[in-house]
Amino acid sequence: GAVVSQHPSWVICKSGTSVKIECRSLDFQATTMFWYRQFPKQSLMLMATSNEGSKATYEQGVEKDKFLINHASLTLSTLTVTSAHPEDSSFYICSAGQGGRSNQPQHFGDGTRLSIL
Amino acid sequence: AQSVAQPEDQVNVAEGNPLTVKCTYSVSGNPYLFWYVQYPNRGLQFLLKYITGDNLVKGSYGFEAEFNKSQTSFHLKKPSALVSDSALYFCAVRDMGGDFNKFYFGSGTKLNVKP
Numbered sequence: 001g002a003v004v005s006q007h008p009s010w011v012i013c014k015s016g017t018s019v020k021i022e023c024r025s026l027d028f029q030a031t032t033m034f035w036y037r038q039f040p041k042q043s044l045m046l047m048a049t050s051n052e053g054s055k056a057t058y059e060q061g062v063e064k065d066k067f068l069i070n071h072a073s074l075t076l077s078t079l080t081v082t083s084a085h086p087e088d089s090s091f092y093i094c095s096a097g098q099g100g101r102s103n104q105p106q107h108f109g110d111g112t113r114l115s116i117l
Numbered sequence: 118a119q120s121v122a123q124p125e126d127q128v129n130v131a132e133g134n135p136l137t138v139k140c141t142y143s144v145s146g147n148p149y150l151f152w153y154v155q156y157p158n159r160g161l162q163f164l165l166k167y168i169t170g171d172n173l174v175k176g177s178y179g180f181e182a183e184f185n186k187s188q189t190s191f192h193l194k195k196p197s198a199l200v201s202d203s204a205l206y207f208c209a210v211r212d213m214g215g216d217f218n219k220f221y222f223g224s225g226t227k228l229n230v231k232p
Contacts, residue, residue, distance in 0.1 A: 006160065034220070043207065043224045044161075093160050095220075103168045103211075105151055106220055108160035 002028050004096050006109025014117055015086060021079045021112045023050075023094030029074035030096035034106065035067075038091040050077040084116045119144050119212045121191075123223035130198045131231055138193040138226045140208030149211040150191045151220070152182055154204045161207060167191060178202070198230045 003026040011019055023033055031052045036044040048069055049057040056069035066088075068080040077096075081088050091113050095106040121142045130136045142148055149168055153161040165176025172184045182193045193206060208223040 004160075009158075044222045046219060046221075049219065091158075095161075097218075103149055103166070105153075105163040105166055107163065108153075110160045111158065113158060 002096075002107045004094065004107045004109045006094055006112055008112060009110060010113045010115075012115045012117065013084065016083055017116075019081045019084055019114060021081075021092055021094075021114075023077045023079070023096070023109050025075045025096045025107075028096075030077075031074060033071060033077040033094055033096045035069065035077075035079050036093045036095070038093060038111075044093060047079075050079075052077075081114065084114070086116045089114055089116045119210045119221050121150075121208045121210045121221060121223040123206075123208055123226045125226050126224070127227045127229065129229045129231065132200050133197050136195050136198040136202070136228065136230070138206050138208075138228060140191045140193065140223055141189050142191060142208075142210050143189065144210060148184075148191075150182075150184065151209040151211070152176065152180070152191075152193050153207045153209060153222075155207065155225075156204050164193070164206075198228075200230050200232055203228055203230045 005024045005026050007022045033050040035047045037047050038044050046059050047062045050069045050071040052071045052074050058064045071077040091111050093111040095108045097106045151166045152164040155161050164180050165174050167174050167184045175181045180195050184191050206226050209220045212219045
């Protein structure tokens with residue numbers, strides 16, 4: 001089945017550091033990937049839609065300069081949390097769908113736990 | 118706008134008993150509905166979906182869900198719960214009217230299956 005790999009799984013770093021998270025579709029091509037943020041005991045909050053070859057589409061309230069998204073190929077999207085601060089600590093999850101068909105499920109990465117000290 | 122509601126934050130069942138996790142939806146057109154499960158510190162795993170056809174949908178790990186158009190519900194069910202089913206469950210609906218076919222998730226229901 002379709003596999004989405006997310007790396008790293010856990011990051012601990014100092015305040016002010018920029019952190020890059022990778023999301024790869026291993027056995028299929030994804031023109032669109034989604035980035036979510038999940039707070040403890042809460043649902044997933046869609047942050048942005050990553051589009052291969054074009055700019056990402058951000059949800060209202062999400063700072064595009066803070067959360068940089070690059071979708072350089074059909075199998076890779078990256079999320080960079082720039083100058084991270086403790087309030088950016090969270091669980092970040094990416095997802096991708098096969099072929100962009102709307103009746104197909106999204107496949108999720110295993111998430112990245114980001115802890116900013 | 119599309120949305121889903123999961124009215125229960127937590128569901129407790131004894132192992133071997135049937136379980137139900139509730140979900141209701143609101144859509145402007147035909148609903149594309151999904152159930153996902155999340156284990157601690159993991160991403161979401163797809164369980165099943167309803168697009169069209171039979172109202173009773175069978176999915177992974179013995180789970181099934183019943184689509185009820187009149188009640189706008191899509192409850193997740195399993196005839197006999199296992200301790201290993203304990204996890205966080207999310208109902209989701211896909212926005213067919215907007216760009217990029219976004220998913221909208223419910224607030225999640227924590228399922229606790231006790232031995």
